[in-house]
Amino acid sequence: MCGRFALSNEINELITDFVAQGGDFRDWEPSWNIAPTDTVPVLVSTVPKDVPKDEDGVRRGEPVRRLEPARWSLVPSWAKEPKLKFPTFNARSEDLAAKASWKGPLASKRAIVPASGYYEWHTDEDGRKTPFYIHLPGDELIGMAGLYSWWADPTKDRDDSSRWLLSVAILTSDAVDALIGIHDRNPVPLPRELWDWWMDPTVTGDQDMADRAVEASLPVAEALEVRQVAPIKRGADGPQLIAPVEE
Template sequence: MCGRFAVDKDTNELIEEFVAAGGDVHDWAPSWNLAPTQQVPVVIESVKTGELVRRLETARWSLVPGWSKSLTMKFPTFNARSETAAEKSTFSASVKSKRAIIPASGYYEWHTDPVTKKKTPFYIHSGNDETLAFAGLYSWWKDHSKAEDDPTSWNLTATILTSDAVDDLLDIHDRNPVPLPREWWGRWLDPATVGDQDFVDAAVQAALPVAGSLEIREVAPLPFQGEGPELIRPVTKAGQ
Protein backbone atom coordinates (compact mmCIF):
# COMPACT_ATOMS: atom_id res chain seq x y z
CA MET A 1 0.00 0.00 0.00
CA CYS A 2 0.98 3.64 -0.06
CA GLY A 3 -0.26 5.72 2.86
CA ARG A 4 2.21 8.61 2.84
CA PHE A 5 4.30 10.13 0.07
CA ALA A 6 6.33 13.19 -0.88
CA VAL A 7 6.34 15.62 -3.80
CA ASP A 8 9.27 18.04 -3.66
CA LYS A 9 8.46 19.84 -6.92
CA ASP A 10 6.57 23.10 -7.20
CA THR A 11 3.74 23.84 -9.63
CA ASN A 12 5.90 25.08 -12.50
CA GLU A 13 8.31 22.13 -12.20
CA LEU A 14 5.43 19.64 -12.34
CA ILE A 15 3.83 21.40 -15.31
CA GLU A 16 7.16 21.30 -17.16
CA GLU A 17 7.82 17.67 -16.22
CA PHE A 18 4.45 16.37 -17.38
CA VAL A 19 3.82 18.85 -20.21
CA ALA A 20 0.56 19.93 -18.61
CA ALA A 21 -1.44 23.13 -18.68
CA GLY A 22 -1.92 25.01 -15.44
CA GLY A 23 -5.10 23.90 -13.69
CA ASP A 24 -6.48 24.42 -10.21
CA VAL A 25 -3.12 24.26 -8.43
CA HIS A 26 -3.06 27.67 -6.78
CA ASP A 27 -2.83 26.16 -3.28
CA TRP A 28 -0.11 23.63 -4.07
CA ALA A 29 3.35 23.74 -2.46
CA PRO A 30 5.99 20.99 -2.16
CA SER A 31 5.31 18.54 0.66
CA TRP A 32 7.20 15.67 2.25
CA ASN A 33 4.32 14.33 4.33
CA LEU A 34 1.19 13.85 2.23
CA ALA A 35 -1.55 11.80 3.88
CA PRO A 36 -4.95 10.48 2.74
CA THR A 37 -7.73 13.10 2.29
CA GLN A 38 -5.16 15.87 1.81
CA GLN A 39 -4.87 17.71 -1.49
CA VAL A 40 -2.25 16.19 -3.81
CA PRO A 41 -1.15 17.08 -7.37
CA VAL A 42 -2.58 14.96 -10.17
CA VAL A 43 -2.15 14.96 -13.94
CA ILE A 44 -5.28 14.22 -15.98
CA GLU A 45 -6.46 14.48 -19.58
CA SER A 46 -9.96 15.42 -20.71
CA VAL A 47 -11.67 16.98 -23.70
CA LYS A 48 -12.45 20.68 -23.36
CA THR A 49 -14.13 22.63 -26.16
CA GLY A 50 -13.39 19.77 -28.53
CA GLU A 51 -9.69 19.57 -27.70
CA LEU A 52 -7.81 17.04 -25.60
CA VAL A 53 -6.08 18.89 -22.76
CA ARG A 54 -3.54 17.54 -20.29
CA ARG A 55 -3.53 19.55 -17.10
CA LEU A 56 -2.24 19.64 -13.57
CA GLU A 57 -4.84 19.79 -10.81
CA THR A 58 -5.02 19.16 -7.09
CA ALA A 59 -7.29 16.39 -5.84
CA ARG A 60 -8.46 15.00 -2.53
CA TRP A 61 -6.38 11.87 -1.98
CA SER A 62 -9.16 9.30 -1.46
CA LEU A 63 -11.35 8.58 -4.45
CA VAL A 64 -15.09 9.11 -4.06
CA PRO A 65 -17.31 7.83 -6.92
CA GLY A 66 -20.05 10.09 -8.22
CA TRP A 67 -22.79 7.84 -6.83
CA SER A 68 -21.62 8.20 -3.22
CA LYS A 69 -23.95 10.22 -0.99
CA SER A 70 -21.04 11.45 1.10
CA LEU A 71 -17.50 12.68 0.54
CA THR A 72 -16.40 10.29 3.28
CA MET A 73 -16.46 6.61 2.32
CA LYS A 74 -17.00 3.78 4.82
CA PHE A 75 -13.73 2.15 3.74
CA PRO A 76 -10.30 3.51 2.69
CA THR A 77 -10.04 4.53 -0.98
CA PHE A 78 -6.65 6.25 -1.10
CA ASN A 79 -5.30 3.05 -2.69
CA ALA A 80 -6.93 0.74 -5.23
CA ARG A 81 -5.80 -2.84 -5.77
CA SER A 82 -4.80 -3.10 -9.42
CA GLU A 83 -5.92 -6.75 -9.59
CA THR A 84 -9.58 -5.89 -8.94
CA ALA A 85 -9.98 -2.18 -9.75
CA ALA A 86 -11.85 -2.80 -13.00
CA GLU A 87 -14.56 -4.84 -11.28
CA LYS A 88 -15.07 -2.79 -8.11
CA SER A 89 -18.01 -0.38 -8.30
CA THR A 90 -15.96 2.31 -6.55
CA PHE A 91 -13.26 2.31 -9.22
CA SER A 92 -14.62 0.68 -12.39
CA ALA A 93 -15.90 3.86 -14.07
CA SER A 94 -12.57 5.56 -13.45
CA VAL A 95 -10.63 2.61 -14.91
CA LYS A 96 -12.58 3.05 -18.14
CA SER A 97 -11.79 6.69 -18.85
CA LYS A 98 -10.70 8.67 -15.78
CA ARG A 99 -7.13 7.62 -15.20
CA ALA A 100 -4.58 9.91 -13.61
CA ILE A 101 -0.90 10.18 -12.86
CA ILE A 102 0.05 11.13 -9.32
CA PRO A 103 3.55 12.64 -9.30
CA ALA A 104 5.77 11.64 -6.38
CA SER A 105 9.36 12.17 -5.31
CA GLY A 106 9.06 9.02 -3.22
CA TYR A 107 6.84 7.27 -0.72
CA TYR A 108 7.03 5.85 2.77
CA GLU A 109 6.50 2.29 3.88
CA TRP A 110 6.75 0.64 7.27
CA HIS A 111 8.30 -2.75 7.94
CA THR A 112 6.74 -4.58 10.89
CA ASP A 113 9.07 -6.87 12.83
CA PRO A 114 7.23 -10.23 13.12
CA VAL A 115 8.47 -10.76 16.68
CA THR A 116 8.57 -7.33 18.34
CA LYS A 117 5.86 -5.81 16.10
CA LYS A 118 8.02 -2.68 15.94
CA LYS A 119 7.38 -0.62 12.81
CA THR A 120 10.40 0.85 11.04
CA PRO A 121 9.80 3.58 8.40
CA PHE A 122 11.55 3.58 5.05
CA TYR A 123 11.60 6.09 2.20
CA ILE A 124 11.43 4.55 -1.28
CA HIS A 125 12.51 6.69 -4.22
CA SER A 126 14.27 6.89 -7.56
CA GLY A 127 18.03 6.69 -7.24
CA ASN A 128 18.54 9.53 -9.70
CA ASP A 129 15.90 11.75 -8.08
CA GLU A 130 13.52 11.48 -11.03
CA THR A 131 9.88 12.22 -10.35
CA LEU A 132 7.84 9.02 -10.13
CA ALA A 133 4.54 8.79 -12.01
CA PHE A 134 2.17 6.63 -9.98
CA ALA A 135 -0.74 5.14 -11.93
CA GLY A 136 -3.92 6.52 -10.43
CA LEU A 137 -7.63 7.01 -10.96
CA TYR A 138 -9.79 10.07 -10.45
CA SER A 139 -13.44 10.91 -10.01
CA TRP A 140 -15.50 14.08 -9.65
CA TRP A 141 -17.88 14.12 -6.69
CA LYS A 142 -20.66 16.71 -6.43
CA ASP A 143 -21.90 18.06 -3.11
CA HIS A 144 -25.63 18.31 -3.72
CA SER A 145 -26.14 20.27 -0.52
CA LYS A 146 -24.66 23.29 -2.31
CA ALA A 147 -26.26 25.41 -5.00
CA GLU A 148 -26.10 24.05 -8.55
CA ASP A 149 -24.02 27.01 -9.72
CA ASP A 150 -21.60 26.89 -6.77
CA PRO A 151 -18.18 25.95 -8.22
CA THR A 152 -17.05 24.62 -4.83
CA SER A 153 -19.70 21.91 -5.01
CA TRP A 154 -17.45 19.83 -7.29
CA ASN A 155 -14.62 17.87 -5.66
CA LEU A 156 -11.84 16.20 -7.62
CA THR A 157 -10.77 12.99 -5.86
CA ALA A 158 -8.06 10.45 -6.67
CA THR A 159 -6.51 7.13 -5.69
CA ILE A 160 -3.14 5.43 -6.25
CA LEU A 161 -3.06 1.95 -7.77
CA THR A 162 -1.04 -0.73 -5.97
CA SER A 163 0.20 -4.17 -7.00
CA ASP A 164 2.04 -7.10 -5.46
CA ALA A 165 5.45 -5.86 -4.36
CA VAL A 166 8.44 -6.59 -6.58
CA ASP A 167 11.09 -8.84 -5.02
CA ASP A 168 13.34 -5.91 -4.14
CA LEU A 169 10.61 -4.39 -1.95
CA LEU A 170 9.13 -7.52 -0.39
CA ASP A 171 11.28 -7.22 2.71
CA ILE A 172 9.54 -3.91 3.45
CA HIS A 173 5.92 -4.55 2.46
CA ASP A 174 3.88 -6.91 0.29
CA ARG A 175 2.37 -4.11 -1.84
CA ASN A 176 3.82 -1.20 -3.79
CA PRO A 177 2.44 1.66 -5.92
CA VAL A 178 2.50 1.25 -9.72
CA PRO A 179 5.22 3.62 -11.08
CA LEU A 180 4.58 4.05 -14.80
CA PRO A 181 7.52 4.36 -17.21
CA ARG A 182 7.50 7.54 -19.29
CA GLU A 183 6.42 5.73 -22.46
CA TRP A 184 3.18 4.77 -20.69
CA TRP A 185 2.19 8.23 -19.50
CA GLY A 186 0.21 9.25 -22.57
CA ARG A 187 -1.36 5.85 -23.01
CA TRP A 188 -2.52 5.71 -19.40
CA LEU A 189 -3.98 9.22 -19.41
CA ASP A 190 -5.76 9.08 -22.79
CA PRO A 191 -9.52 9.05 -22.04
CA ALA A 192 -10.21 7.74 -25.55
CA THR A 193 -8.59 4.43 -24.54
CA VAL A 194 -11.28 2.40 -22.81
CA GLY A 195 -9.64 0.80 -19.81
CA ASP A 196 -10.38 -2.70 -18.59
CA GLN A 197 -8.61 -5.24 -16.37
CA ASP A 198 -6.28 -6.34 -19.18
CA PHE A 199 -5.24 -2.72 -19.69
CA VAL A 200 -4.52 -2.27 -15.98
CA ASP A 201 -2.58 -5.54 -15.90
CA ALA A 202 -0.46 -4.38 -18.85
CA ALA A 203 0.33 -1.13 -17.04
CA VAL A 204 1.41 -3.06 -13.94
CA GLN A 205 3.73 -5.23 -16.03
CA ALA A 206 5.25 -2.17 -17.68
CA ALA A 207 5.87 -0.65 -14.23
CA LEU A 208 7.80 -3.63 -12.83
CA PRO A 209 11.27 -2.49 -14.02
CA VAL A 210 10.71 0.96 -12.52
CA ALA A 211 9.51 -0.48 -9.20
CA GLY A 212 12.48 -2.86 -9.14
CA SER A 213 14.96 -0.01 -9.63
CA LEU A 214 13.82 2.09 -6.66
CA GLU A 215 16.14 2.72 -3.75
CA ILE A 216 15.25 2.27 -0.09
CA ARG A 217 16.53 4.07 2.97
CA GLU A 218 15.53 4.00 6.59
CA VAL A 219 14.25 7.30 7.95
CA ALA A 220 13.21 8.63 11.33
CA PRO A 221 9.65 8.04 12.58
CA LEU A 222 7.27 10.14 10.54
CA PRO A 223 5.28 12.66 12.57
CA PHE A 224 1.51 12.70 12.19
CA GLN A 225 1.87 16.34 11.27
CA GLY A 226 5.16 17.88 10.25
CA GLU A 227 6.85 19.07 7.11
CA GLY A 228 10.21 19.51 5.47
CA PRO A 229 12.95 17.66 3.55
CA GLU A 230 14.47 16.46 6.83
CA LEU A 231 11.73 13.80 6.91
CA ILE A 232 13.44 11.88 4.08
CA ARG A 233 16.98 12.08 5.43
CA PRO A 234 18.53 8.66 6.13
CA VAL A 235 18.87 7.49 9.70
CA THR A 236 22.47 7.53 10.88
CA LYS A 237 23.30 4.42 12.86
CA ALA A 238 25.56 4.56 15.90
CA GLY A 239 29.19 4.16 14.90
CA GLN A 240 28.64 5.25 11.32
Protein backbone atom coordinates in the same frame (compact mmCIF):
# COMPACT_ATOMS: atom_id res chain seq x y z
CA MET B 1 0.34 0.03 -0.35
CA CYS B 2 1.13 3.72 -0.22
CA GLY B 3 -0.08 5.65 2.80
CA ARG B 4 2.35 8.59 2.77
CA PHE B 5 4.41 10.19 0.04
CA ALA B 6 6.54 13.23 -0.71
CA LEU B 7 6.47 15.79 -3.52
CA SER B 8 9.10 18.49 -3.31
CA ASN B 9 8.71 19.96 -6.80
CA GLU B 10 7.25 23.42 -7.22
CA ILE B 11 4.05 23.54 -9.25
CA ASN B 12 5.53 25.62 -12.07
CA GLU B 13 8.31 23.05 -12.44
CA LEU B 14 5.74 20.27 -12.67
CA ILE B 15 3.69 22.14 -15.26
CA THR B 16 6.81 22.71 -17.36
CA ASP B 17 8.00 19.13 -16.90
CA PHE B 18 4.63 17.67 -17.92
CA VAL B 19 3.93 20.29 -20.61
CA ALA B 20 0.54 20.64 -18.96
CA GLN B 21 -1.99 23.35 -18.32
CA GLY B 22 -2.23 24.23 -14.64
CA GLY B 23 -5.17 24.34 -12.28
CA ASP B 24 -5.64 26.41 -9.13
CA PHE B 25 -2.78 25.63 -6.74
CA ARG B 26 -2.95 28.69 -4.50
CA ASP B 27 -3.49 26.52 -1.43
CA TRP B 28 -0.93 23.82 -2.22
CA GLU B 29 2.72 23.73 -1.15
CA PRO B 30 5.44 21.08 -1.60
CA SER B 31 5.30 18.51 1.19
CA TRP B 32 7.34 15.59 2.47
CA ASN B 33 4.45 14.14 4.49
CA ILE B 34 1.40 13.89 2.23
CA ALA B 35 -1.38 11.83 3.81
CA PRO B 36 -4.75 10.52 2.61
CA THR B 37 -7.39 13.28 2.13
CA ASP B 38 -4.63 15.89 1.60
CA THR B 39 -4.72 17.90 -1.62
CA VAL B 40 -2.20 16.66 -4.19
CA PRO B 41 -1.35 17.59 -7.80
CA VAL B 42 -2.53 15.00 -10.31
CA LEU B 43 -1.92 14.78 -14.02
CA VAL B 44 -5.02 14.08 -16.09
CA SER B 45 -5.82 14.16 -19.79
CA THR B 46 -9.18 15.36 -21.06
CA VAL B 47 -10.82 16.13 -24.39
CA PRO B 48 -12.34 19.65 -24.56
CA LYS B 49 -16.07 19.69 -23.82
CA ASP B 50 -16.85 21.40 -27.13
CA VAL B 51 -15.88 18.17 -28.94
CA PRO B 52 -19.12 16.20 -29.51
CA LYS B 53 -19.46 12.64 -28.20
CA ASP B 54 -19.67 9.74 -30.63
CA GLU B 55 -22.25 6.94 -30.59
CA ASP B 56 -20.37 5.30 -27.72
CA GLY B 57 -20.58 8.49 -25.66
CA VAL B 58 -16.85 9.21 -25.98
CA ARG B 59 -15.22 12.45 -27.14
CA ARG B 60 -12.54 11.47 -29.69
CA GLY B 61 -10.74 14.81 -30.00
CA GLU B 62 -7.12 15.55 -29.14
CA PRO B 63 -6.59 15.13 -25.35
CA VAL B 64 -5.13 18.01 -23.35
CA ARG B 65 -2.85 17.39 -20.38
CA ARG B 66 -3.84 19.15 -17.17
CA LEU B 67 -2.22 19.28 -13.75
CA GLU B 68 -5.03 19.67 -11.22
CA PRO B 69 -5.37 19.75 -7.41
CA ALA B 70 -7.22 16.70 -6.10
CA ARG B 71 -8.19 15.11 -2.81
CA TRP B 72 -6.10 11.99 -2.20
CA SER B 73 -8.88 9.48 -1.44
CA LEU B 74 -11.28 8.89 -4.27
CA VAL B 75 -14.93 9.83 -3.82
CA PRO B 76 -17.08 7.83 -6.29
CA SER B 77 -19.50 9.94 -8.30
CA TRP B 78 -22.40 8.00 -6.76
CA ALA B 79 -21.35 8.59 -3.13
CA LYS B 80 -23.69 10.61 -0.90
CA GLU B 81 -20.81 12.31 0.91
CA PRO B 82 -16.99 12.44 0.73
CA LYS B 83 -16.47 10.50 3.97
CA LEU B 84 -16.81 6.81 3.17
CA LYS B 85 -16.87 3.73 5.40
CA PHE B 86 -13.92 2.19 3.54
CA PRO B 87 -10.51 3.59 2.51
CA THR B 88 -10.14 4.76 -1.10
CA PHE B 89 -6.65 6.29 -1.18
CA ASN B 90 -5.28 3.07 -2.73
CA ALA B 91 -6.89 0.81 -5.33
CA ARG B 92 -5.83 -2.81 -5.74
CA SER B 93 -4.93 -3.22 -9.40
CA GLU B 94 -5.91 -6.90 -9.54
CA ASP B 95 -9.67 -6.39 -9.35
CA LEU B 96 -10.36 -2.84 -10.52
CA ALA B 97 -12.99 -3.85 -13.07
CA ALA B 98 -14.92 -5.84 -10.45
CA LYS B 99 -15.27 -3.05 -7.88
CA ALA B 100 -17.99 -0.41 -8.09
CA SER B 101 -15.66 2.32 -6.80
CA TRP B 102 -13.03 1.70 -9.49
CA LYS B 103 -14.86 0.38 -12.57
CA GLY B 104 -16.14 3.76 -13.77
CA PRO B 105 -12.86 5.68 -13.31
CA LEU B 106 -10.92 2.80 -14.89
CA ALA B 107 -12.97 3.20 -18.06
CA SER B 108 -12.09 6.82 -18.79
CA LYS B 109 -10.66 8.67 -15.77
CA ARG B 110 -7.11 7.47 -15.31
CA ALA B 111 -4.42 9.72 -13.84
CA ILE B 112 -0.75 10.00 -12.99
CA VAL B 113 0.11 11.02 -9.43
CA PRO B 114 3.62 12.54 -9.31
CA ALA B 115 5.82 11.85 -6.30
CA SER B 116 9.42 12.43 -5.28
CA GLY B 117 9.16 9.22 -3.26
CA TYR B 118 6.93 7.42 -0.81
CA TYR B 119 7.14 5.86 2.65
CA GLU B 120 6.57 2.32 3.77
CA TRP B 121 6.77 0.74 7.20
CA HIS B 122 8.24 -2.68 7.88
CA THR B 123 6.64 -4.47 10.82
CA ASP B 124 8.85 -6.98 12.64
CA GLU B 125 7.77 -9.98 14.72
CA ASP B 126 7.45 -7.82 17.83
CA GLY B 127 5.09 -5.43 16.06
CA ARG B 128 7.71 -2.68 15.88
CA LYS B 129 7.41 -0.54 12.76
CA THR B 130 10.44 0.88 10.94
CA PRO B 131 9.88 3.61 8.31
CA PHE B 132 11.63 3.58 4.94
CA TYR B 133 11.74 6.17 2.17
CA ILE B 134 11.49 4.69 -1.33
CA HIS B 135 12.53 6.67 -4.41
CA LEU B 136 14.09 6.45 -7.87
CA PRO B 137 17.84 6.91 -8.44
CA GLY B 138 18.81 10.55 -8.76
CA ASP B 139 15.48 11.52 -7.21
CA GLU B 140 13.78 11.22 -10.57
CA LEU B 141 10.08 11.97 -10.36
CA ILE B 142 7.85 8.90 -9.93
CA GLY B 143 4.62 8.78 -11.95
CA MET B 144 2.22 6.55 -10.02
CA ALA B 145 -0.78 5.21 -11.94
CA GLY B 146 -4.05 6.43 -10.47
CA LEU B 147 -7.79 6.77 -10.98
CA TYR B 148 -9.77 9.96 -10.51
CA SER B 149 -13.37 10.99 -10.05
CA TRP B 150 -15.49 14.14 -10.04
CA TRP B 151 -18.05 14.25 -7.21
CA ALA B 152 -20.89 16.76 -7.09
CA ASP B 153 -21.90 18.04 -3.65
CA PRO B 154 -25.71 17.65 -3.54
CA THR B 155 -25.99 20.39 -0.90
CA LYS B 156 -24.71 23.08 -3.30
CA ASP B 157 -26.42 24.79 -6.24
CA ARG B 158 -25.71 23.46 -9.71
CA ASP B 159 -24.17 26.75 -10.78
CA ASP B 160 -21.78 26.83 -7.79
CA SER B 161 -18.26 26.09 -9.07
CA SER B 162 -17.21 24.84 -5.62
CA ARG B 163 -19.80 22.07 -5.94
CA TRP B 164 -17.34 19.82 -7.72
CA LEU B 165 -14.63 17.83 -5.91
CA LEU B 166 -11.80 16.15 -7.81
CA SER B 167 -10.35 13.13 -6.02
CA VAL B 168 -7.82 10.43 -6.81
CA ALA B 169 -6.66 6.94 -5.76
CA ILE B 170 -3.23 5.39 -6.33
CA LEU B 171 -3.00 1.92 -7.86
CA THR B 172 -1.09 -0.76 -5.96
CA SER B 173 0.15 -4.23 -6.89
CA ASP B 174 2.05 -7.10 -5.32
CA ALA B 175 5.46 -5.90 -4.21
CA VAL B 176 8.41 -6.61 -6.49
CA ASP B 177 11.27 -8.73 -5.15
CA ALA B 178 13.36 -5.66 -4.30
CA LEU B 179 10.64 -4.35 -1.96
CA ILE B 180 8.95 -7.49 -0.62
CA GLY B 181 11.07 -7.42 2.54
CA ILE B 182 9.49 -4.12 3.56
CA HIS B 183 5.84 -4.52 2.55
CA ASP B 184 3.76 -6.89 0.42
CA ARG B 185 2.32 -4.07 -1.77
CA ASN B 186 3.81 -1.20 -3.75
CA PRO B 187 2.40 1.56 -5.96
CA VAL B 188 2.30 1.09 -9.75
CA PRO B 189 5.05 3.44 -11.07
CA LEU B 190 4.65 3.74 -14.83
CA PRO B 191 7.58 4.52 -17.13
CA ARG B 192 7.25 8.05 -18.49
CA GLU B 193 6.71 6.92 -22.07
CA LEU B 194 3.46 5.25 -21.01
CA TRP B 195 1.91 8.13 -19.07
CA ASP B 196 -0.07 9.41 -22.05
CA TRP B 197 -1.22 5.87 -22.87
CA TRP B 198 -2.54 5.37 -19.34
CA MET B 199 -4.29 8.75 -19.21
CA ASP B 200 -5.81 8.69 -22.73
CA PRO B 201 -9.55 9.36 -22.17
CA THR B 202 -10.43 8.21 -25.68
CA VAL B 203 -9.41 4.65 -24.77
CA THR B 204 -11.89 2.65 -22.69
CA GLY B 205 -9.94 1.11 -19.86
CA ASP B 206 -10.56 -2.41 -18.59
CA GLN B 207 -8.90 -5.00 -16.39
CA ASP B 208 -6.54 -6.01 -19.18
CA MET B 209 -5.29 -2.44 -19.43
CA ALA B 210 -4.71 -2.35 -15.67
CA ASP B 211 -2.81 -5.64 -15.84
CA ARG B 212 -0.63 -4.32 -18.66
CA ALA B 213 0.11 -1.20 -16.63
CA VAL B 214 1.30 -3.34 -13.71
CA GLU B 215 3.49 -5.41 -16.03
CA ALA B 216 5.01 -2.24 -17.53
CA SER B 217 5.69 -0.84 -14.06
CA LEU B 218 7.84 -3.75 -12.89
CA PRO B 219 11.23 -2.47 -14.20
CA VAL B 220 10.57 0.93 -12.61
CA ALA B 221 9.55 -0.63 -9.30
CA GLU B 222 12.63 -2.88 -9.32
CA ALA B 223 14.82 0.22 -9.78
CA LEU B 224 13.45 1.94 -6.67
CA GLU B 225 15.97 2.61 -3.93
CA VAL B 226 15.25 2.26 -0.22
CA ARG B 227 16.66 3.97 2.83
CA GLN B 228 15.63 3.89 6.46
CA VAL B 229 14.44 7.19 7.89
CA ALA B 230 13.53 8.46 11.34
CA PRO B 231 9.99 7.99 12.70
CA ILE B 232 7.55 10.34 10.99
CA LYS B 233 5.35 12.28 13.38
CA ARG B 234 1.87 13.45 12.44
CA GLY B 235 2.02 17.05 11.23
CA ALA B 236 5.79 17.03 10.72
CA ASP B 237 7.08 18.24 7.36
CA GLY B 238 10.25 19.26 5.57
CA PRO B 239 13.14 17.58 3.71
CA GLN B 240 14.58 16.30 6.99
CA LEU B 241 11.93 13.58 6.92
CA ILE B 242 13.68 11.80 4.04
CA ALA B 243 17.19 12.07 5.52
CA PRO B 244 18.75 8.62 6.04
CA VAL B 245 19.16 7.31 9.56
CA GLU B 246 22.81 7.46 10.50
CA GLU B 247 24.37 4.14 11.35
